[in-house]
Amino acid sequence: MAPVSAVRKILSKNKSQPRPLKRKREDEDISALDQRVKDWNPKENDFKNFQDLPLSRPTASGLEASHFKVLTDIQQKAVPLALKGSDILGAAKTGSGKTLAFLLPVLENLYRKRWTELDGLGALIISPTRELAIQIFEVLRKIGRNHTFSAGLVIGGKSLREERERLGRMNILVCTPGRMLQHMDQTAAFEIDNLQMLVLDEADRILDMGFQGTVDAIVEHLPKERQTLLFSATQTKKVSDLARLSLRDPEYVSVHEAASSATPSTLQQHYIVTPLPAKLDTLWSFIRANLKAKILVFLSSGKQVRFVYESFRHLQPGIPLLHLHGRQKQTARLDITTKFSASKNSCLFATDVVARGLDFPAVDWVIQLDCPEDADTYIHRVGRTARYERNGRAVLFLDPTKEEGMLKRLEQKKVPIEKINVRQKKQQSIKNQLQNMCFKDPELKYLGQKAFVSYVRSIHIQKDKEIFKINELPLEEFSASLGLPGAPRIKFLKGDNAKELKNAPRQGMSSSEEEDDNKPAIGGKAKSKKEAVRTKYDRMFERRNQDVLAEHYTKLVDNNDSQGVDVQGDADEDNDFLTVKRRLSDIGSEDDELKTKRKATGAKVIPGLGKEPLVIDSKRREKLLKSKKKLLKLKGNGTKLVYDDDGNPHQVYELENEDQFKQRGPADAQRAKFLEEERNRVQAADLLDKQTAKEKKKERREMKKAREAADREEGEGDVRAVLVPHEGPDDDGQLSEGSLPAPERPSKRPKKWFEDDSDDGKNSNRCGTARNAIDDPDSLEDLEAMASGLLG
Numbered sequence: 001m002a003p004v005s006a007v008r009k010i011l012s013k014n015k016s017q018p019r020p021l022k023r024k025r026e027d028e029d030i031s032a033l034d035q036r037v038k039d040w041n042p043k044e045n046d047f048k049n050f051q052d053l054p055l056s057r058p059t060a061s062g063l064e065a066s067h068f069k070v071l072t073d074i075q076q077k078a079v080p081l082a083l084k085g086s087d088i089l090g091a092a093k094t095g096s097g098k099t100l101a102f103l104l105p106v107l108e109n110l111y112r113k114r115w116t117e118l119d120g121l122g123a124l125i126i127s128p129t130r131e132l133a134i135q136i137f138e139v140l141r142k143i144g145r146n147h148t149f150s151a152g153l154v155i156g157g158k159s160l161r162e163e164r165e166r167l168g169r170m171n172i173l174v175c176t177p178g179r180m181l182q183h184m185d186q187t188a189a190f191e192i193d194n195l196q197m198l199v200l201d202e203a204d205r206i207l208d209m210g211f212q213g214t215v216d217a218i219v220e221h222l223p224k225e226r227q228t229l230l231f232s233a234t235q236t237k238k239v240s241d242l243a244r245l246s247l248r249d250p251e252y253v254s255v256h257e258a259a260s261s262a263t264p265s266t267l268q269q270h271y272i273v274t275p276l277p278a279k280l281d282t283l284w285s286f287i288r289a290n291l292k293a294k295i296l297v298f299l300s301s302g303k304q305v306r307f308v309y310e311s312f313r314h315l316q317p318g319i320p321l322l323h324l325h326g327r328q329k330q331t332a333r334l335d336i337t338t339k340f341s342a343s344k345n346s347c348l349f350a351t352d353v354v355a356r357g358l359d360f361p362a363v364d365w366v367i368q369l370d371c372p373e374d375a376d377t378y379i380h381r382v383g384r385t386a387r388y389e390r391n392g393r394a395v396l397f398l399d400p401t402k403e404e405g406m407l408k409r410l411e412q413k414k415v416p417i418e419k420i421n422v423r424q425k426k427q428q429s430i431k432n433q434l435q436n437m438c439f440k441d442p443e444l445k446y447l448g449q450k451a452f453v454s455y456v457r458s459i460h461i462q463k464d465k466e467i468f469k470i471n472e473l474p475l476e477e478f479s480a481s482l483g484l485p486g487a488p489r490i491k492f493l494k495g496d497n498a499k500e501l502k503n504a505p506r507q508g509m510s511s512s513e514e515e516d517d518n519k520p521a522i523g524g525k526a527k528s529k530k531e532a533v534r535t536k537y538d539r540m541f542e543r544r545n546q547d548v549l550a551e552h553y554t555k556l557v558d559n560n561d562s563q564g565v566d567v568q569g570d571a572d573e574d575n576d577f578l579t580v581k582r583r584l585s586d587i588g589s590e591d592d593e594l595k596t597k598r599k600a601t602g603a604k605v606i607p608g609l610g611k612e613p614l615v616i617d618s619k620r621r622e623k624l625l626k627s628k629k630k631l632l633k634l635k636g637n638g639t640k641l642v643y644d645d646d647g648n649p650h651q652v653y654e655l656e657n658e659d660q661f662k663q664r665g666p667a668d669a670q671r672a673k674f675l676e677e678e679r680n681r682v683q684a685a686d687l688l689d690k691q692t693a694k695e696k697k698k699e700r701r702e703m704k705k706a707r708e709a710a711d712r713e714e715g716e717g718d719v720r721a722v723l724v725p726h727e728g729p730d731d732d733g734q735l736s737e738g739s740l741p742a743p744e745r746p747s748k749r750p751k752k753w754f755e756d757d758s759d760d761g762k763n764s765n766r767c768g769t770a771r772n773a774i775d776d777p778d779s780l781e782d783l784e785a786m787a788s789g790l791l792g
């Protein structure tokens with residue numbers, strides 16, 4: 001997992017005031033602030049700066065230290081309403097400061113509620129991608145530096161157990177939907193009943209088809225009484241979406257709705273029409289002409305990203321190249337975003353995994369080599385440049401078949417875009433070089449083939465057929481332009497039907513958190529057959545040399561000689577519970593055979609398990625009986641029996657006869673019933689576990705509260721926590737499931753963990769604690785090192 005913060009407690013060094021007196025003062029301050037917020041009327045009060053807002057001292061000083069002074073439009077409109085507790089539907093252009101617009105109310109509202117570590121999770125912030133979640137967490141860390149909340153990041157990439165151990169003590173969580181749901185379902189000690197605020201950043205994306213099931217399930221776990229904030233540059237107003245979140249009279253705050261364009265005014269937007277087979281030449285020529293720029297290039301799939309990155313890298317354009325897509329490891333992804341953020345000139349090839357929310361500083365150009373799936377995606381992609389009053393430029397590459405349709409969509413969304421032409425003099429062709437490279441390097445050729453297939457598939461699955469017309473594309477020439485000897489044959493999956501089309505953008509356009517662009521496109525059926533899901537029963541029957549199953553196995557599987565078993569030839573045709581049909585009456589025939597043999601020879605017969613019976617028909621064989629070891633070999637293993645309540649022995653695995661099985665109804669119905677019963681059983685057990693864990697936790701919390709109250713009375717010290725990411729083991733050791741960590745005893749003053757330009761040593765938190773300087777972390781490892789340094 002990514003870092004999760006630890007709760008730190010800091011001893012106040014201010015000895016001048018007795019402790020109970022200080023606490024009383026703070027209580028009075030918070031009550032006064034609360035009253036100010038209640039009485040405050042944003043319409044009557046003229047305000048431009050953060051210091052004009054009724055904010056707590058920790059937030060105000062955090063904002064100041066982070067150089068935030070003047071509010072942006074969306075902050076001016078949304079923050080006051082959110083401070084007063086309204087549900088908000090916030091819409092504002094990209095790069096206009098929406099992150100602060102929801103983080104400030106989160107900090108302030110929890111602060112005014114006197115939220116402590118013991119109150120559990122107070123706010124949940126959901127982001128569609130890991131990168132964005134990390135970014136939000138970083139901003140939270142900056143402006144929340146002087147608060148006492150614990151905050152964590154739950155985005156996957158590390159073991160569930162590690163995350164689970166710290167979840168119980170978090171006040172604010174920034175997360176991605178999939179991982180969050182996993183915890184909600186599986187972590188007994190994770191309590192969300194107290195949640196006060198739910199925030200969805202990029203709300204329209206989180207509420208769309210790709211995340212629908214997950215988000216609905218998350219919301220089911222949350223209390224209905226809460227404040228909900230939704231933000232996006234392309235906000236959803238769909239009543240059905242809002243109903244799913246049970247918003248209470250939401251305030252729609254849209255600061256740029258009346259504006260003439262949906263994109264920042266500092267953004268220059270162009271498009272060029274370039275035939276599909278010429279697009280790589282045009283991109284190459286563009287990069288060669290802008291070697292000193294910072295360029296972000298969007299492609300429609302991870303495979304395309306890899307091919308263009310690898311082939312351009314071989315060609316050495318003279319600018320650092322980077323690539324990013326959802327199939328990379330988390331550490332690599334973080335490393336690349338950090339590198340691109342820090343670089344002055346570089347070119348990043350990426351999928352839509354970075355299309356939303358990411359705040360790369362000073363990007364000069366956003367190039368859309370592949371057409372976005374819709375105008376909203378276009379708006380988010382170009383929004384990676386021209387952020388917060390900076391200039392930026394964007395170029396959309398369109399092949400002639402897409403020009404008319406896409407322009408129409410952009411116009412409908414108020415996107416001002418102008419056509420420009422490529423200077424033919426500057427156009428260079430790399431087709432021959434690519435062909436040469438693909439010829440010499442089979443791996444590159446293979447990447448090219450996959451890129452081709454994934455491109456065609458991404459067009460095929462698009463919903464908007466006015467833009468994406470697969471039949472009009474010159475695919476043969478396109479494949480040649482990638483350097484391929486011929487266009488790979490593409491067989492579209494049967495699954496690419498209307499139903500799949502609904503989710504198509506998430507698979508084909510690669511913007512999903514769990515991006516999967518490895519779906520088979522060629523020979524899809526054969527592959528899917530091979531990769532069909534294997535159940536535990538399938539695996540059980542595939543096993544060989546298993547003592548317990550040996551007998552059944554030989555009788556049931558791979559035995560086509562109709563002796564006892566009738567195995568179905570084509571697993572694909574059979575969706576039954578088990579793929580094996582049994583004739584159990586035959587299994588019992590062994591005893592009859594033995595009896596006949598004995599009768600015929602007059603010999604003693606000793607039945608063996610899974611072996612030929614041993615017939616004692618000579619002296620030599622009789623001798624065998626004296627050697628236990630040899631006999632064992634012949635006899636095979638013993639039979640394990642289980643006894644029922646009446647004391648009757650049974651085989652461990654008892655197979656019922658087919659007629660009986662059939663009598664109980666069709667196999668499908670039986671399977672459904674079995675699954676349903678098991679599900680209910682597990683759910684009931686889960687509820688019980690959760691309930692027990694909750695009760696234990698509550699008990700401990702009450703004891704702890706009482707203990708702390710006693711401590712405070714004794715004037716032992718002030719309890720404070722700072723927001724700090726943490727991954728190393730806590731000083732209080734492992735936290736067992738369902739239990740709450742014992743409170744840490746503040747023994748020494750924590751080291752300083754954050755520094756920025758304004759931090760001249762005079763800035764201190766409200767407890768007056770000095771901190772040691774540590775640079776801003778730029779990798780997960782740095783975050784971990786920093787946190788463990790602190791804990792050490």
Ligand SMILES: Nc1ncnc2c1ncn2[C@@H]1O[C@H](COP(=O)(O)OP(=O)(O)OP(=O)(O)O)[C@@H](O)[C@H]1O
Nearest residue numbers: 070071072094095096097098099100233357359388
């Ligand atoms: N009040 C402010 N004063 C100065 N800079 C600000 C202010 N608010 C935000 N910013 C800066 O503006 C930039 C964009 O902010 P942010 O990432 O919150 O935009 P956004 O509206 O969420 O964009 P997107 O729609 O792309 O997610 C950031 O670099 C942020 O630090």
